Amino acid sequence: MVALNINGRVYDVDADPEMPLLWAIRDRLNMTGTKFGCGRALCGACTVHIDGEAARSCSIMVGTVAGKQITTIEGVTGKVADAVRGAWQKLDVVQCGYCQSGQIMNAITLLSGNSKPTDADIDLSMEGNICRCGTYVRIRAAIHEAAKALT
Ligand code: FES
Numbered sequence: 202m203v204a205l206n207i208n209g210r211v212y213d214v215d216a217d218p219e220m221p222l223l224w225a226i227r228d229r230l231n232m233t234g235t236k237f238g239c240g241r242a243l244c245g246a247c248t249v250h251i252d253g254e255a256a257r258s259c260s261i262m263v264g265t266v267a268g269k270q271i272t273t274i275e276g277v278t279g280k281v282a283d284a285v286r287g288a289w290q291k292l293d294v295v296q297c298g299y300c301q302s303g304q305i306m307n308a309i310t311l312l313s314g315n316s317k318p319t320d321a322d323i324d325l326s327m328e329g330n331i332c333r334c335g336t337y338v339r340i341r342a343a344i345h346e347a348a349k350a351l352t
């Protein structure tokens with residue numbers, strides 16, 4: 202058993218400490234908003250927040266995050282999260298949607314640390330989040346839109 206603090210609640214998860222956090226979130230706790238893409242920390246589909254920072258849950262073992270604050274797309278709150286969600290809806294960013302929870306979680310981390318990111322800041326910060334539908338232009342515009350809403 203591993204005790205995981207996810208979205209403000211502690212779950213005793215029946216998992217080996219070596220289990221990837223993504224498996225625990227999706228398969229043990231049925232929080233399916235966080236997606237499996239590559240399983241090798243290469244695509245960003247599985248991005249969650251650990252102690253407020255974006256992290257790739259496919260490549261983090263549950264035994265290493267016991268006691269940390271884990272946040273998934275289902276539980277992320279606050280004015281930055283609200284601004285990002287609002288901008289995503291306003292600009293109709295999503296196409297198939299598969300990558301988007303990871304994109305949103307990463308964008309929230311970006312805007313939490315940089316309230317006025319430039320195009321270059323956005324490209325640098327978001328480049329590891331792959332979108333097979335090619336929504337990059339709308340993602341960038343939505344991050345600017347969210348930044349504007351936060352001022
Ligand atoms: S599934 Fe984790 S980075 Fe691709």
Ligand code: FES
Nearest residue numbers: 297298332333334
């Ligand atoms: S919206 Fe389809 S993979 Fe990004």
